[in-house]
Amino acid sequence: MNKIKKGDSVIVIAGKHKGAKGSITRVLDNDRVIIEGVNMVKKHVKPNPQAGVEGGVVEKEAALHVSNIAIFNGMTKKADRVGFKTLEDGRKVRVFRSNQEMIDS
Secondary structure, three states: OOOOOOOEEEEOOOOOOOEEEEEEEOOOOOEEEEEEEOOOOEEEOEEEEOEEOOOOEEEEOOOOEEEEEEEEEEEEEEEEEEEEEEOOOOOEEEEOOOHHHHHHH
């Protein structure tokens, strides 16, 4: 079970975009994530008529390493760490370390 999943609300804790909040749209396999509206870069795209792609400068989200983000706790309105807890019925769930609230329902 991973500490960070797609759809989680996160905050950037290091780097050029420190303090930016967003939700995770993709989790990549090399410990990197793409966050909606954060770390926008301009990419020059060559036109490709076969794929229906117009040329020009496109703005898109670039990946951030998971060490530079933290999960956002809505109760405390701060960044928080993630822990794991096993429930009585045997399910393993993620919890916030500060107040032991469940992240997963």
